[in-house]
Amino acid sequence: MIANDGYAAMTTNKVAERAGVSIGSLYQYFPNKQVILVSLLEEHLAHVHPVIERSLDELSDPAVPYVEAMHRMFVRLLALHRDANPRLQRALGEEVPQPPHVREQRRRREAEYTARVATILRDRPDVRAYNPEVAAQVLVEATSALSRWLAHEAPPDLDREAYVREAVRLLTAHLQPTRP
Amino acid sequence: MIANDGYAAMTTNKVAERAGVSIGSLYQYFPNKQVILVSLLEEHLAHVHPVIERSLDELSDPAVPYVEAMHRMFVRLLALHRDANPRLQRALGEEVPQPPHVREQRRRREAEYTARVATILRDRPDVRAYNPEVAAQVLVEATSALSRWLAHEAPPDLDREAYVREAVRLLTAHLQPTRP
Amino acid sequence: MIANDGYAAMTTNKVAERAGVSIGSLYQYFPNKQVILVSLLEEHLAHVHPVIERSLDELSDPAVPYVEAMHRMFVRLLALHRDANPRLQRALGEEVPQPPHVREQRRRREAEYTARVATILRDRPDVRAYNPEVAAQVLVEATSALSRWLAHEAPPDLDREAYVREAVRLLTAHLQPTRP
Amino acid sequence: MIANDGYAAMTTNKVAERAGVSIGSLYQYFPNKQVILVSLLEEHLAHVHPVIERSLDELSDPAVPYVEAMHRMFVRLLALHRDANPRLQRALGEEVPQPPHVREQRRRREAEYTARVATILRDRPDVRAYNPEVAAQVLVEATSALSRWLAHEAPPDLDREAYVREAVRLLTAHLQPTRP
């Protein structure tokens, strides 16, 4: 994909080159660099959304054990991050000044995910959270951060399997109703 | 500090201006922009290091309850992130291509922290980890991510106190020996 | 017509659009932008020519008093300039590098007009010029400049009628045979 | 000087090159192309102004015969035009979008010149204008156009002396009080 060296290297000419079109063609479809990069971001988000939705559906299904559902979600996020170029994500997600409607949409979507998780924490019989809203917030951040780290920053000799197991343990243990 | 608008705004002239020297003087001490930014990063890391060391000392002190020590560490990291400009961190940590020796030093330091945590997990009587090395890895990442998120990305109306409590619960519960 | 914002705005695509053809078709008939613009100029000159011819015919008619004929010519030039887009004229006439044959044709035509005026100055009984060739030259330039100025650059509150009267006075008085 | 091929050729890099500085230096002093070109224009106007003022002083001096003063002014304008690059003048004066204050200043200055001429026409005993304001307007335009033409567009074989004489005749005859 695009972006190998951070935002600085995301020149419009390189974007065009890697997209396999001329710079002129790129500007036939996009009015300027910001819009080019933002639409790369939107494309990515559109790709990510259904995967998360599916994972949340699974997480809200009482027939699937909580730990099991969490494990599956973690593995899916991992795959998602693997497909994506982390530099691109960072550049798109944080460096590119985003137009308000995109910022708003991202915010809304994240809030939506968190709200769904809060509901799940409240509703699942095999889970007990003192403050579901905040717990959901924490959970979403931790899940996202751990899967991203494993996908992009973990040293190559790390035991991936063990990491996933340990991560899921951390992400689930504190909500077990059987804790004293 | 520097960096108000992302990497793009970190021009050498601005760096010089805020450092209170002329651009010429800056280049008398540093060979190029990369080195300038990297040494800002190193300065930051030098500031961060003792705080983490102190927290790890506390965490390894059996006289301080584990949850309590974790809480304190979390609060300290929070303060650290508050002092730092997140843009600068991002720019320095991820966008600037870092010379091998700096990359290596950061990696080593992180490995060192993780190793200390692994030892702590192994040694503390009030903690039980199946795989202390991996658990330490996960713990370090999760702690760092959650504190950073609270410091820089949390919505302003979030209940900070509750978030910290919930985060510490997540960071500690899975290691409680009393789990069935 | 074309050209609303000076030469800079005369893009070939806009020329094609306003001409109601595709850019591809335009380039089927014209080899490049210069030729396109030059032929717009030629079209304009073709429009202007008969008007000037008619005015010169009138000017050479002894039945029409000299001042009267001059007045009519002035008014006609005014109308001509009003119809034309001054930006276009300027762009075509001065900015576009013109191929030699067009330059030559314009020069020839202007020489032709001047020659006719010289003849008129010589032949009319109610006119006395010391040096008809040069007087014609001066006359042609002054007439053209004053009418163009009135059409395009005069402040809106100027008394047009009075200006025309005064201009014609200037353009005719020096040739009156009755001067001492 | 600058500008050999119309506005299109006035690239900032060429302006810099001919000014003998680097493009970077140019932009250290001017914020953008428009300002660069406008200040070239202002420089020119500053050069032109005193010459015109002096000519107008002479024209208002009753000790100098009107025709004589007009002749001198014409010759001075000629020299002014000779020194200036006509392409540059055109580009600066008409193509470059000028900031309001510059437009205003030019307008004001031209109005000022015209007003002085009107006063002169009113006051000189050897001149008789029916409508001094309008006559001044016409005179200013005609003088300016004829001198510009002689300086820049006249065919090389033209008898310059004769042209000047004829032009001055045209510019003065209509105001002679001795006309019947």
Add this chain to the structure above:
DNA sequence: TATGAATGAGCATTCATTCAT
């Protein structure tokens, strides 16, 4: 030694021109 004016490579963007359909 410290300065900051000068430099010019490199970026985002436009537009004359081509060519596959």
Add this chain to the structure above:
DNA sequence: TATGAATGAATGCTCATTCAT
């Protein structure tokens, strides 16, 4: 034959870096 998407050279402008003072 007519179309207009695709091309890429060229432009205005920025900023890391140098060097005369």
